[in-house]
Amino acid sequence: MSNDHPPAYGLVTSVYRSSLRPIILPLALFTGIWSLVWAIGLFKEIGTDNSQHEKKLATFAIALGAMYSAVAVIEFFGTAAAGFQRYALIRIYSFLSVAAAILVIGAGLLRVIVHFMLKNDLITECTQLATNQTVDFRWGIWGPHIDHTLTASEAASWCKDAWNHDSLSEIVSLIVTIVFAALITLLAFSYAHQTSGDTAPTRLAGPAPAAYHPPYEGTSSSIPDLSYNAPYAPPAGPPPGFREMDDDDGDIGKPPGYGAGAGVAVQDKKVYDVDVESGKGDDPFADFESAPRHH
Incomplete structure (x- = not known):
């Protein structure tokens, strides 16, 4: 069955007539930096999990760190593609953005699963790390604050409250991640589609795609030369x-x-x-x- 509706990226291109490069460039750069920060934090957490004998948490930290690292590489590649304005690179990035979206959504979903399935492991590790540690309690920006060393029971209560608070944050973060990843993918394909046709706001460097037809130059032997400099020959025979x-x-x-x-x-x-x-x-x-x- 044929579908008469244009693709989603075609709708974005028809609505937004200007070049999408000023939008793609900062978004890809921001996503790359955000993913890299997550990857670094997760790789640092591997050592902490191993020191607390939480092997399961260490394994998931390795998997999540690898996923965010792959997303960072793809987004930095997209930043370079938009920066150099190479059609071939932009086309590759549009397809890689689908893989990046799957990875980042999968990582967010895995974090939610780990948060609820390994609840006891997370609270236990947090309690061990917070016991006999000094916590700074502050009331407001200019309000008073006190330093307090947590006992084992206080640390357990504090970590449980932190886990409950993070539960809602993980769910909201997953929803935002899904929307943001879909938006990045849509913009990447829209930018590639925008730069591939004859109506592109700016012609990019590199070989022209198959959809692009160069201006008529009369080079075909079956079509007469209709350029301005072509000589005009009168018809044969007397008038x-x-x-x-x-x-x-x-x-x-x-x-x-x-x-x-x-x-x-x-x-x-x-x-x-x-x-x-x-x-x-x-x-x-x-x-x-x-x-x-x-x-």
Whole structure:
């Protein structure tokens, strides 16, 4: 079944006529930096998980760090593609953005799963790290603050409250990640589609895509050269003469003749009847010919 509706990226291109480069460039750069920060934090957490003997958390930290690292590489590639304005690179990035969206959404979903499935492991690790640690409690920007060293029970209560607070944050973060990843992918394909057609706001460097047709230059042998500098050749053969039609039915409908041999002699913009056999007619100059015609 055929679908008459244009693709989503075509809708974005039709609504936003200007180049999408000023939008793609900062978004790809921001996403790359954001993913890199997440990857660094997760890789640093591997050492903490191992020191607390939380092997499961360490394994998930490695997986999540690798996923965010791959997203960072793709987004930095997209930043370079938009920066250099190379159509081939932009086209590759549009397809890689789909993989980046899948990775970042998968990472967000995995974080939610780990948060709820490994609840006890997370609270236990947090309690071990927070026990006998000093916590700074502050009330407002200018309000008073106190330093307090947590006991084991206080640390457990504090970590449980932190886990409850992070539960809502993880769900909201997943929803925002899905929307943002879909937006980046849509813009990437819109930018690639925008730069591939003849109506692109700016022509990019690199070879033209198959959809682009160069201006007509008359290089085909089957099509005449219609450029401004092409020489003009007149049609073959002499131009047709003028022949007045007589009233008799014999001349009606006959095409104009070509010269005196066809029954017409033109001289000084006057038309004279000519006898085809003798070459003479009522032409007043026919008697002064130097020599008669021989057939």
